Amino acid sequence: MNHLHAFGMDTITLAGPLEAKLQAIAEAGFGQVMLNARDLTSHPGGADAAAAALRASGLRATGFQVLRDFEGLSGHLHAYKVDIAKQMLRMCEAVGSRVLLACSSTSAHATQDMDAIAKDLRKLAMLAQPLGIRIAYEGLSWGRTINEYTTAWDVVCRADSPNLGVCLDSFHILAARTPLDALDDIDADRIFLVQLSDFLWQETKTFEERMATARTYRVFPGEGVHEEQLTGMLLALERIGYRGDYSFEVFNDDYQQMPPAFVAERARRSAVWLHDDVLHRPGALPIDG
Template sequence: MKELVAPLPPQLNIADFGMDTISLSGTLPDKLAAMRRAGFSQVMLSARDLTGHAEGVDAAIEAVRASGLRVTGFQVLRDFEGLSGRLHSYKVDIAKAMLRMCHGVGAPVLLVCSSTSAHATEDREAMVRDLRKLAMLALPLGIKVAYEGLSWGRTIFEYTAAWDLVSRADMPNLGLCLDSFHALATRTAPEFIDDLDPQRIFLVQLADYMWNEIRTVEERITTARHFRVFPGEGVHSDAVADIVLRLDRLGYRGDYSFEVFNDDYLQIPPDTVAQRARDCAVWLGEDVLHRSVPLPGSLRLRAVAA
């Protein structure tokens, strides 16, 4: 059978780092091809990548498979925990549909964001029960659930609080998603990372922004959705580097995904944006983590570090 994509050059082996499709303009195949040309080997997908594909969900899944990119994870299930009655039943149905797509595209992780709904209870025991139920739904499909504390979440808005719920739910396939943007926006002390269990961190998302502080929740939301930049491009480079170094010392050996919502990036060619992301990956891998560029035939960056 003819190979669908060319192998990655060994000097571009940046396999610990991946891109989110949200950063790029164009069709799904355009985005996948740009990532591939930049040297990435993995991609973080959105449900809209599948449902919005012109030829349908099955064709979108085939495009992902043909790209040769490994799927980092699938996003995003919102406002799931803390609801009751018909709202809860409705969200369970949505979760089942998301899990089926997640499984269909071969994503090992479903990302779930903390609830912002005014209809959700602030009872943390109820939230724990809901997260446990979601993990149970994902278990037969072999999918992990990564729970993230949105910095504008109604009750859970820091990774420390998200970790508390994950720990109390105590499900083997329920873990934490740590997002550097939200940690920086809430000014959560990075020292708390040292108390996490690296085996229960299922995903790390990285991004920065261009101003020193965010004064209001509204500004936080606007910055998150329109003005993020890649790590190393913003004014919090030292803080992002510190997060990555703490995770590495902790023993985290999972994936890093660049989740960068930026309106400007959507107005320039995807290859240009993907190259910026590649420069970021090289900075993190070589200058921050001091991982060598692998020689031909050598192991992944994380293996070199070990």
């Protein structure tokens, strides 16, 4: 029985081969996993073996990541990224994922024209549509033009494609200190993924500090210092009617040195806290250990 039906983990959080990660996530009680392209490309048996391992684990693919720096380019740079996007979409389809994560561009070569960005995102959505894949667009807090969820939502609305929506990442919202009241302006049906993590200090003052913190010292919700803001974010999402997936995306150098089962148990405790004490979703979660 899948007790943690609304929650999943990102393979990036865990050390070891894909099979060990999937086993730890499943044994912790989760029913889904967020996959990274490297899970396929670095698997000794290749992409087909990685997809078979996922099927054998019984876990559902929450989504597939990550397409970077796609939008706002022109000429040969745009053509190059379109080729990359097509391959990412094929890999996404191979593991049965219905969501591809695309992060806002950090490239100095990309235009800052919002309509041009929207046009490229519409093109990406059109490439994904025949495969039945949705594009979840995430505003990185160090993105060149799109660095808050509010502007990510703005450009998604401009693109106006039914299979293009947003990914909300609590780290980037907390790091950028974007007000949560703007969540009320988002259509919950166009939120395709919510990624959750916290971090261990109150603020990140520069883009460089944000990147370093994001890539090395995220922790699970309940382990950091932004519990009040995280709680407010989840309650706001519930209020506007979001009923989709929550995925723990926790980049942490310490966790990369720990056994996967140890880290997955920390994730399970976080999910139980969020479910029982924050969201109060129906269906009891077991609290043991």
